[in-house]
Amino acid sequence: MEILTLIVKRVSYAAMLLLAVVVLNFILINLAPGDIADTIAGDMGGATAEQMAEIRADYGLDLPLWQQLFRYVSNVMQGDLGYSYFHTQPVTSLIAERLPATLLLVITAQLVALFVGTLLGVLAARKPNGWLSHIVTLIALFGYSAPVFWTGIMLLIMFSLWIPIFPVAGMVDVTIEGGWWSHVLDIARHMVLPVITLSSIFLALYSRLCRASMMEVLGSDYIRTARAKGLSESQIVFKHALKNSLGPVVTLAGLQFSAVVSGAVLVETVFSWPGLGTLALQSIIARDTPTIIGILFFSAMVVIVGNLLTDLVLRLIDPRIRNRA
């Protein structure tokens, strides 16, 4: 029952948040110099003044800004995200085409980062001054400080050029034939490098956090009790200590979810991953207002759902939160 209240509360917050996302971004984009007519003229290698005026009139860009905003918001409320100026296609179908690719990348990268990060954190926490711990720290620092696009290009050079085991770009190899299984394998092969690149930043965060919280838990009384009881080391670490040190990691993972989504923009560009990130970047440069806002609308929804799920997961693993409200 009380979970239901939480969800209802969250949903009403979400609606307000989405409205703010739409309005603020609409204003922001219109503050940027240049518009879609400039972009189309550039893309075409030139245009006449009449053609540019025609494009502006066609998309209602010649109306006062408040009228444009009002028209846009009322359309969005009726579920119509508009028509992409640049791609000459409805925004909803444009996003629907891309969302799965981004979700696949983002969710996989987040899971890999969580799983590997936690594992490394645990291993490091058991001997905080051992060589393993130092190596984990090193990896973490490296992953956190290296720019995503640099990591991506380096991985490409190493594993697509020197040791060509992974494809350079894209999500599918259209020349591959065979059943659905070979297509799944193909996508998996294309995913390896982008997922490593995207998860490298977050892996660093999670492993450091997990190490710290694990060390704290390992020093607490009930762990000493467990040791005294004569439980095996793996039982102590994975069953008792880990469960209690996961809270901060999951919370952070929830908070970081939006960062993963924005990180996807860079990774998608480097690896030509056909997701929302590539589309977002292109649309911002093109001043394709309906597409940008549409994407931000959807990303905001992804983040909201992600955060909601985090709250629910936290309740599952920590009874204290469950009983607090």
Place this chain on the structure above:
Amino acid sequence: MGKLSKPLTLAATCLLATGITAGLATAEEPKRGGTLVMSAPQTPRHLNPAVQSGTATGAPGAQLFAAPLRYDENWEPQPYLAKSWDVSDDGLTVTLNLVEGATFHDGKPITSKDVAFSVKTVQENHPFKTMFAPVQSVETPDDNTAILKLSEPHPALLLAMSSQLLPIIPEHVYGDGQDPKKHPQNSENVVGSGPFKLVEFKRDQHIILERNENFFMEGRPYLDKIVMRIIKDPSARAIAIENGEVHLAAFEQSAQNINRIKKAEGVSATADGYAAIGPIAWLAFNTAREPTSDINVRKAIAYAVDRNFITKAIMLGTAEPALTGIHPGSPFYEKDVEAYDVDLKKANQILEDAGYEKGADGMRFKLFVDYGWPDVKAVAEYVKPQLKKIGIDITVRAAPDFPTWAKRISSHDFDMTWDVVFNWGDPVIGVHRTYQSTNIKEGVIWSNTQSYANEEVDALMEAAGKETDLEKRKELYSKFQKILADELPVYWAYALPYHTFHSDKVGNVPAGIWATSSPLDLVYLK
């Protein structure tokens, strides 16, 4: 012209009969079959070049749609959908005799009515208004004859009838009353007339084309399939060429990548094929604003900037110097103009004589240099220390993206800017617009944003646009280029080093004047 085209037609027909097209003859026998994987640096808005200019649409567009003519690497028109053509002696009538029995991808015949419709669609929607401006009407006495009636002679017309600029689109599809710019069949279920048919267009992923079995040129195309993979990162594209994932990448311009591919095994890089597109990088001056309105200031800057350093050091030897606004690969290029070889002493003297005295800090005045995209960052940055040597204090103003830069330049809010402008074949299409005094327009990028006006130059362009005698036309453009080089509305620096990267397995790499924006029906895999 009328006299010229008859023997040419005859020669071309003979060549066709023996299966060899002039300029593209190869030592080995082309092989049928196979899938060519190409890379494309950007996603086209859609695939219909009749209503969308630019090379992103041009490359797939030239495969999907045939044009009346095609061009070899010597700028000679070749028969394509028009098996022959004739220009009347007064230059006012151009007759196209179409191939008989040619069909669109949906099986319906390609007729002269479709040619008339295509010309009309391009006239109404294409940004390059000058291409077909003098065309008054297109008469269609029978299904295989289209007669273009002109109000004045227009030598650029034949070039404007190649794939990049005049795709023949079916009237029964695109003439259904919808706005052709937003026609749904521009992106899917494209009904074309060219050597390849559309299988799938997935934005930011790929364009898949398959062989048109009923293509009107017997035995062609050689390839079964073309896959154009959209890869936006230039380094990723170079890696894909090197590791063999991609066979052919056109419009590559990163000097580092060009030199790397030149050295790599099994792959090559060629600069051939970009003469008609004709991209020139230049430093444009705002001649309506002080102090760049002063010709002495422009000349001093030209003497201070070292074109040789730019092409050899910054572009790592990949780029060719460009001394005028016409591409060095064009038959109209005049290389015998004032080149302003670097001379700092002279530059300083010019400014001194013109009364620009050095202040206490050693600087005479301040100027901004704009640029709008990362490829020209290095040359933009180079100008700063170089012009400091003649006492000009430069601030480099980078624009975060194209529209920002375009807004600044097109509203004349700049002193100097680096720019890259394309010739698009004939000077009438892509060169005149930069210098015509009638084309000084607020808010339009790549108009005469320099605000340059000279009646003599206007008159020369007007005359050259109508001159049907090639030699006389060359003379007019020669004079035009000399005056411009003297008045410097623009300091032309280099031809953009566009290259085609390709695996050595690719035969008949497109080397005509339109690179991959021309039919790839002769390309094969060894």
